[in-house]
Amino acid sequence: MKALWNLLRRPSVRWSMLSLLSMGFIGGIIFWGGFNTAMEATNTLEFCTSCHEMRDTVFAEYKQTIHYSNRTGVRAICSDCHVPKDWTHKMARKAKASFEVWGKLVGSIDTPEKFEAKRMTLATHEWERMKDSNSRECRNCHNFDSMSPTIQRSSVYRKHMEAKAAGKSCVDCHKGIAHQLPKEYRDPDE
Numbered sequence: 001m002k003a004l005w006n007l008l009r010r011p012s013v014r015w016s017m018l019s020l021l022s023m024g025f026i027g028g029i030i031f032w033g034g035f036n037t038a039m040e041a042t043n044t045l046e047f048c049t050s051c052h053e054m055r056d057t058v059f060a061e062y063k064q065t066i067h068y069s070n071r072t073g074v075r076a077i078c079s080d081c082h083v084p085k086d087w088t089h090k091m092a093r094k095a096k097a098s099f100e101v102w103g104k105l106v107g108s109i110d111t112p113e114k115f116e117a118k119r120m121t122l123a124t125h126e127w128e129r130m131k132d133s134n135s136r137e138c139r140n141c142h143n144f145d146s147m148s149p150t151i152q153r154s155s156v157y158r159k160h161m162e163a164k165a166a167g168k169s170c171v172d173c174h175k176g177i178a179h180q181l182p183k184e185y186r187d188p189d190e
Contacts, residue, residue: 039094043079053109054078057116061179074141081137081178082126089133096129120182127171135170142170 041047049055059078062068067076084090100122109115109122130137144164149157163173175181 039090042094043083045077048078051104053104053112053115057112058179065178067178076141076178080140084133084136085140089136093129116183119180120184123175123179123182123185127175130171131169138170138174 049059062078067081069075083093103109103118107114109118144160147157147160152160159173175185
């Protein structure tokens with residue numbers, strides 16, 4: 001009985017290490033679950049439109065597009081276009097997005113007028129990000145190889161195949177597909 005009491009009172013190094021590893025493992029699962037849940041919560045439409053800058057400007061514009069309402073009933077939400085799916089790129093994007101939140105906190109885009117004054121800068125940053133990733137988020141739903149010559153109009157299909165052959169990114173031709181173009185925007189092809 002005394003040996004059992006000593007074991008319970010003062011566990012061996014082996015049992016201490018096992019306890020430490022078990023607690024670390026369980027703690028890691030809890031941390032990762034909480035972290036992942038928080039990350040996914042910031043990818044919801046409700047989160048993205050919780051501030052008036054988004055709700056009253058770009059969200060209102062987006063609601064008028066085919067990405068919001070279409071014959072198939074498939075709806076793309078903010079994170080479908082603005083947040084990569086894979087973990088590494090998602091974390092990098094979330095880190096950059098924290099600077100956008102900073103803009104809201106310090107008041108640089110907290111009114112419609114301030115937002116419109118920065119729209120070209122904000123759009124340019126997003127277009128550059130999309131160009132650098134070869135429109136990775138667009139290609140989650142749209143893929144040149146899946147485009148049908150019998151369903152698309154022939155002129156549209158031809159343009160898509162020309163864009164594919166030229167190595168163009170979706171954003172090269174489709175700026176303003178979900179949001180208004182900035183007043184200062186000039187199409188380089190015009």
